[in-house]
Amino acid sequence: MDPSMILALLAMGAFGGFAAGLLGIGGGMIMVPFITMVLTARDVPEALVVHMAIATSLATIMFTSLSSVRAHHKHGAVVWRIVKLLSPGIVVGSMIGPWIGKQMNASTLAWFFGAFVAFSATQMLVNKKPAAARDLPGTAGMFGAGGLIGVLAGLVGAGGGFISVPFMTWCGVRIHNAVATSAALGFPIALAGTVANIFYGWGEPGLPEYSLGYIYVPALAIIVAASMTMAPLGARTAHRMPVRQLQKVFAVILYTLAAYMFWKAFQ
Template sequence: MEDLSLLSLGLLALALLATGLVAGIIAGLLGVGGGIVIVPVLFYMFTALKIDSSVLMHVAVGTSLATILGTGASSARAHYKRGSVDMDLLKRWWWAIALGVIAGGTLAGNISGGALTLVFGVVALAVSANMMFRKNGSALAESLPGSPLKEVLGFLIGGISVMMGIGGGTLGVPTLTLFNYPIHKAVGTAAAIGLIIAVPGTLLSIYFGWGVEGRPPLSLGYVNLIGLLLIIPVSTLAAPLGAKIAHAIDPSRLKLVFALFLGFTGLRMIYGAVF
């Protein structure tokens, strides 16, 4: 794929612009992290462009993690200024999350594209089910568990998230709210967790993808630089549009539609990985 024609490069650029547009609008509509949108859209885009299937999912995950460096930093800063980031929890939790990222990123760099696709599919189904069936305000306990279970939770959030190419919101928010965290503090803290995931996750994606054959052109390891440069500004500009649309339509129906999209995507990825 390194010797694609100018026409193919142009098609790739258009596909990545479309990815940023879709990711930004859906993120603005539903308040979800971009990664849970970017990875499946990149997966479909790269499949249509006939990117080598052995690296397709690795590049989708790596590129998504790199986009979080920009969008996640902006989001975390905004939430920190509003006092909605639990710094005490982060000081006790960051190392467990980081260890999970290192373990998950190393595993992701050494397994097949099919196995990585299967991981995304299974977790996407779980997230979809959570969005569809969990009642608002329902909690498992009054607070986070003590050590070592709390550290195990952080490790799992970091490890699973980096393998999916997502930030802290998709798994961090439902986990924290499950333990009675106020939603605004859960969202803000999860945004900061996204940076703990994205920094080492991006570096590991670059390292394990270095020199691998079949990657899209202009890729640094498993991070596609064209995608990085095109997705971030477009998704940032599109997010306010999504938020504006959200005020004009029923958000509960949007949530259901997105949950169905995630469920369909998860099933499709599982089917493709297994069969």
Template sequence: MIFVLYAALGVFVGTLAGVFGVGGGLIVVPVLIFSFKMQGVSPDIITHLAVGTSLATIVVTAIGSIITHHRKGTVVWPIFIYLVPGTLLGATFGVFTGVSLKGETLQSALGLFSMLVSIKMWFGWKSVGSDKHMSKIIITVAGTVIGWVSSLFGIGGGSLNVPFLCRANVGMKHAIGTSAACSLPIAATGSLVNIIMGMGDSSLPEWSTGFVYWPAFLGIILTSVFFASIGAHLAHRFSADKLQKFFSVFLFLVGIQFLWQNFPSEW
């Protein structure tokens, strides 16, 4: 029954990855935490295991999404190249932060940030194309922050990457395609570091390697890869304005989720 839940989760994750250029971790992590509690996983490692497993699934989901977006010509590879060094560094430190600190306050801050960004996007950010020149330093620094936050919370980075690229005057569809490409190095680095740091933990459940739980990983990717391609095709059926509206609603819901999840622990 749990495996069926993981497979159903993959449908939503894959679709989100393709349509919005996100890894789906904002849905995966809370659901995995819930399922791990049902399975009796130690509370001390539940969050770490959920984050690490989420990042591992994003690696596979991102590949299917990238292929489709590349064929559509919506991945701005020059920007991607300058984002990658920062995302790799940030993703590494994000895992270390997650293991050493509690994330409730940071998640609440991210929730507020997501809601503010969604409101701004709803009323409109300029989206005039993908040929706007940006400072290489700004791109790399932004990539570091995006990578850090993403690996800390087990997400693909689209909820931060897409707004950043739109703010820099990258077209919405190109922002989504480029964000999808960036989610791969973030997730690959984050999942690898989570595996290494979780090795030898005696409280890990069976079929785990470090902080990656393989039954959940397999269940999710069985459906997510296929639906990531479908989601990417759907993204090209909407106008840039409608896509931006849809994404702003998605971000707002993400913000509410983070705030609601952490509200009881802070009062």
């Protein structure tokens, strides 16, 4: 891997890690398009590029989540009871999501990812918080909600924050607690999804050297080194300043990345 690619991955990891800590989004929506560019530059077969980008992004969230949740926990913001209730469904859903992705061709998966990112960017730009309409559901309802969060997160390689944060807010959880709890949920999402992506991608023809299933290990290692440094800074920033202006900037960046994935889908 040439030095320019290493620098690009380091910058990507730093930016994604900061976003994960700041907004509880796991960083995946930022990382997937950039990893797609890196793998395309390395002449990875087009049929595998998006699958590998999503899998590698999801694997990075295991480390980013641990780093950012530590900072949130110091502020007493993580609601661990919610983490325990959502995690079983999340684990199941996060193993199903990559299986669904495996059934899609690269163009369909790129289109789906682009649509999800564009929706998430719009949600961030509008910043319309759902009104607290009810309390948290019971055990079965939390399992179902966790399953849906896990399926979507595993499918697009993200930490699930754009689903879990509005859900928790709708159920009366304060926004700072929802963001912090979403960061904690990123770990079971990423762990289950990573195991699934290793299993589903094992022995796939055309995978580049140093791949573990669909996960490209060199990119994973470089991104993690940078993201774990920046995630705590993002989490501290979330507790020290209003993030509305930063949300607008991230929204514009997400629209740009969504446009790239749409272009990739129609190549």
